[in-house]
Amino acid sequence: MFSTLDNSLSRRDWLKLSSLGALSLPVSGWLNVLAARAAGPSQSKARHKSCILLFMEGGPSHIDTFDPKPGNSSSEIKPISTAVPGVQISEHFPKLATKMKDMALLRGMSTGEGSHGRARYYMHTGYRGGVGGVIHPSMGAVASNFLGRETDELPNFVSIGDRSYGAGYAGPLHAPVEVARAAAGIENLHVPDTMPAFDKRTRLLDEMEKSFVDRMQIPSLEAHRATYQRASALMHSPKSKAFDISNEPDALREAYGRNAFGEGCLLARRLVEQGVSFVEVQLGKWDTHTNNAKRVQALSEQVDPAMSTLLTDLQQRGMLDSTLVIWMGEFGRTPKVGKQGGRDHYPKAWTSVMAGGGLKLGQAVGRTDKEGGTVEEGKITAVDFMATVCKALGIDYTKELHTPAGRPMRVVDKGETPVAELF
Amino acid sequence: MRDFLKKTLIAGLCLASVALVWAADEGGVIQRFEKADKNGDGKITLAELKALTENAKRAQNLFNRFDKDGDGGITRAELQAGAQSMMAAKAATMKKPGKNPAAKPEPEKSEPSKTDAIKSAAATDQRHSTRDPIAAAAAIDHEINLELTKAKVPASPLASDSEFIRRVSLDLRGRIPSLSETQAFLKNTGSDKRRKLIDEYLADEEYGEHFAIIWYHRIAKPDDDNMRALVKNELQPWLADGFNQNRGWDGIVKDILTATGDRQHSPATTFWLSAVNDAKLGQPDPAKATAAASRLFMGVRLECCQCHNHPFTELKQTDFWGTAAFFAQTHAKGATQKAAKDNATPDVFEQAGFTEKRKKKGETAEKTPPAPFGSVAIPFEEGQTVHATFLGGKEPDVKGQSTLRPIFAEWLTASSNPYFARAAVNKLWANFFGRGIVDPIDDMQADSPNTHPALLSFLADEFAASKYDQKHLIRCICNSHVYQRSSQPTPENKSDDVLYSKMPLKIMTADMLYDSLATALGHQVADAERRGKGMAGKKQQGGPRQEFRKFFHAESDDDAGIVADYSHGVPQVLRLMNAKQINDTSTTVAHLMQTATKPDKIIAGLYATVLSREPTPAEITRAKKFIATDKDAANAYGDLMWALLNTSEFLFNH
Missing domain, CATH: 1.10.238.10 (EF-hand)
Incomplete structure (x- = not known):
């Protein structure tokens, strides 16, 4: 589907989708076709690989998290040993240390974009922003495009927390559904009155819509129809309960942590469980130009329980092998602590983490020097990283796509080398 | 103001x-x-x-x-x-x-x-061209019909008055017409009422405010580097005044390109503040400004040749840096994160040989040695500098000059400039028709298809001859039959997307949707509110409008101010269907139920309010049947209005 992407892709997709809806069924009407299907038995087994991206906005200090450097005099944390002999991480990750066999540390990240916005865009899309006048689809939109199905009741790309990077030229079908606060669930999922009242007025809308669509015969109108179908299906679907974390047992909620990030991770698991292809959970405030040590500790204390519980939870449900979990920021931080007690942006050498996804885990790939300032072995560029994510999810990243202007563009830019040690 | x-x-x-x-x-x-x-x-x-x-x-x-x-x-x-x-x-x-209109003082008539x-x-009206827009409109029709005849594609008939008032109100004022505006126009039997309505809307302050919204978002695209310099939007009111006073487009662009001073007193500096780069200590980045200026005012994506020669055109890497050199000595004070925290208003100035001295510890910004006056250094390519050069290869004599931007601005806005008028005309055309004569609109130098080269040249010449009078150009376009055609296809022109045999459908932009919902729902959009006092005003920049815009706007919207294709995803649709504010139809329903008692009238009122047209007899029958199923009539009318607001007929500009 993605390979035929051109300026009419979205239209064609929508047409395909609406052809699934039975326009000729006068009883249920177009809005309620998927809704009727949603009321049927639901398949809850994930049918493809999914991805949970834990995005650390601001750029975490690699030296103070997953690439400790006792030899660096500015280091303010102690390294601790993990379940994998020889691999050490920050003392503020005691729970994650026990999960190291399910994780791989990529210590050779070297990405070359040191400004937040551009770096975030680069790490989400694998392309530098603002070049060539196109907006590239982010990881989540790519996953939605390749792994999602048009008939899914749940969205294929959910972003929890801040606004993420969107679908770009892949079109609104693959844009993220945004959840600002995990505990509050998805906005406007519920009607102000009752579902029977909603159904009654959507039947009226159905009839009204039909005459205009018949008159105009424009593909864009099919897109309108399809999106309404999908939203209505979501409202009717028992699967939409996945957005409500209040049903989870207290003990598990405690284990994830009763904070926005912990709740986001729990929601991510619930969504992936129902077949959502890609969930991004954000944790901000890693831009520690000042007071680095204390702030990194506080943030680590949120990451440690949430991420370790997520891995355990996925494992216990038999989903860890089919779910790739990524932990990363937009860059690392300087090996030296400045006068204000902070570290500045540093894209030259940093660490990301991958877990689950059926990868070869329990290892640290790549190495930085003893200050944590230069990659000595196993250098990974943004393009390499994006290719690795795609490969882990079973996406053919060499496919060439066409932007709306007709320009050919690969899913992942040329010059990629996926991290071989993981496969 | x-x-x-x-x-x-x-x-x-x-x-x-x-x-x-x-x-x-x-x-x-x-x-x-x-x-x-x-x-x-x-x-x-x-x-x-x-x-x-x-x-x-x-x-x-x-x-x-x-x-x-x-x-x-x-x-x-x-x-x-x-x-x-x-x-x-x-x-x-x-x-x-013999006639005594004094006896009939009702303003409506x-x-x-x-x-x-x-x-x-x-x-x-500073330009107020004396050129004849009706003759130009006929010329537009001639050029378009020529191609239709060649292709043997018949045109759709002219749009009805209902379609016309809705379309022209959305296109010129950014919102649907109010119920009373629609009713007055439909009642009016004057033969030139369409021409008059165009003039009336062009004289409405909402005209300038609408185009100011479009251009503000084209110019001030927030990113992590510039957001602190753009916290206050002073540019939009400045643009609105410019459009409403009908300043020549050349003058507005010149002001923007040569702007100096602090943002508050010189809002046009916003263009330069959008180009600031945090990594360059809050200085405008010549590369960013070049990409923006070429895209906005020349219809060329010069940034494609920032790193390499353009694959589809004659443009070379040196064309990019030759333009950038004009902008290389433009600087800013107070456009940094720290200054924003101290509430400083950023200041833009042009000064040769100025270098920003402050240096942060650990800053990883690239440090390019300053190039000599009139040149710019290409980053990452040590020692490579490029002289200020106009696109096309001419080098200006910069000896004895102290500023470079005015030289560039004069060249750009001269009537002989091959880019300026064509870019403006093509962009404006796209506002009305959802696509440019050359499309994509900002890639005119590439081998992008030009469907009507003679028309583009004609309009560019007309625009230049009118001294870049935007209202005149709009009159030319909106008075044409091409603009006034129905959007409904005929069996023979159904598959035509590029010849303008019918009016293409455009989805409302976020701002259009916001103002149209407010108009239909009667949410505090009395004129005083719209004019900027209330929360629903076009000039109001924070708060609900901004939140709504952020939620509904399509990424492509920023560049074009037009979205032809459908842009709503599931979250947007959920909000349209279920959000409390959008479901609050009570004001409009109560008003209609007060002014009429017959269901037919109330239903007609709802159709005219939301869709700017009369319902058909079949629609009235269906609506009456629906109303009869509910004991609570107000609730039923509310549901009817809800359904109308969620139809594609409402959400599209057609």
């Missing part, structure tokens, strides 16, 4: 046409009244009136005329009464003897009031 008001007042004082405008516009009266009424005591005193004009004698005359009860202050009622009697008197002198309103607007 205040200046504009003042000019309007001065221009109109002798004829009191200001009062006529006021009289024709109930909401406007209140707002302007309040503006003139400085101390807010509900009366305009002589002193307050004098404060608005240099001509004390005229102020005195006008004051005497309006202050009927002689209590030393003009109340709102006195103002309206005075305006109406003057209007009637003036109309009587204009009309042939009185053509003179509109004519005078336009005259008054023309007085502040």
